[in-house]
Amino acid sequence: MRTILLPFLTFSESASGRVVPPSGFTAQLTVITAAAMAFLAVFALALSMATGRLADRWGTELARGSTVRISAPEDQIEAQVAAALKVLETTPGVAEARLLSKDEETALLEPWFGPSLPLDDLALPALIDVQETSEGFDAEGLRLRLAGEAPGAVLDDHSRWRRPLVRAAERIRLLGVISLVLITGVTAGMITLAANAALAANAQVIRTLRLVGATDRFVARAFVNRFTFRGFSGALIGTFFGMVAIALLPNADEAGSFLTGLGFAGPEWLWPMLIPVLAALVAYVATRIAAAQTLRRLM
């Protein structure tokens, strides 16, 4: 017997499955709900992974980078840059200190002011990019030394703004994970309700099966197989459309280099493929529990 779940989705049932009447609209509703949940799960997963990448990037790449900004009158800036570089070269924990060129400064400002920025007309501070060793440097000590040798120099070790951002990114990642857990729970609840409704609607069928010698395992299998397939197929459809939607989002380069695009990178695209498997597993367990509870009430 073939059961039609959606116009393009059918499956053949085993002997145990055929004894339960086809449920039509309820079946389609289960598939559609599982699809919607899977679609949301793809986005929650993408959000979780994107913020994870963001937190990692801010947490590792920027952790070892600092900037010394020197603002001084035009006739003093060169001397202060040289003094600051000298201080940095002799500071333990500084691996490299390099003055950014005008082109590099332009590139940094481009996202905000556009590509045709007339740098020569602006009194921009000089920027020194500082890379730390793995041990790091004493930021307070370096600030004091810079204040003595180059009064216009300000050390920005990014910690002021990096830490809350990393914390925020990690929180968003946690929210993504919580969303996935909630979606899993809602899917389990929804399938349990649907399975209970199907079991209740087929109480007479179950009674007849028991009377002709069906074991609980046989009866449960009919419902478990059906709902597992519905959960799996719905989640497969939802995951497919979710992945297509994610793939069609503008990529990070187009949106701006500061933003990490919401989506998957490289092997991360394999993760959403686990969603249908998880949905099938959830459906299997939820229906088994519902069937066991219902059958226990029957003699």
Added chain:
Amino acid sequence: MIEFHDAGYGYGGRELLTEMSLTLAPGSFHFLTGPSGAGKTTFLKLCYRELQATAGRVTIFGEDTREMGRDEVANLRRKIGVVHQDCQFLDHLNLTENVALPLSVAGRERDDQDLSDLLNWVGLSEQAKALPPELSGGERQRAALARAVIMSPDVILADEPTGNVDWDMSLRLLQLLIELNRMGKTVVIATHDLHLIRQAKSHVQARVLRISNRRIQQSGADL
């Protein structure tokens, strides 16, 4: 085969059947009679463990029904064919699939020839593909009988099998049950139709169990 040892059954504080002690011996033929509501269906349900005795004990094939697990009950029911008063068909399956249902649930292959012979025996070859709602009362009863015997059970219990059919059909069903008894099956027919019981007299050695005042009274002698 089926033994009642001072067994009784009550529900909601009310005693429906009490102090039943009897044996349904292998190959025997019994009529179970009594007025409507006397407890005939309850007695049959105790025989295939749809109900469990609340007093005394019932043993089926030597096993105490109180100690049976759910899987054991399922296996027990494969050895007892029951013709229910309301037939209990699955309306989305055709007649052949309904008759073969005990084979399906037991995971046994169905032999189409055997199935065809069985439908022929109960006179339903023409209706093999019909759905249960398309069948008449008599056809449903014969189909229920076919389903009851398809596993070749040792015991056949029939609950008012002639309740919804005319006299000719009643005699035909009775004849089928007598044939089964001649094959060595234990047959119990619950009925309040005394004409049917008298009609059986000339064909089979039957004993009558009468339920009266919550107790089983064995008529003892043959009809």
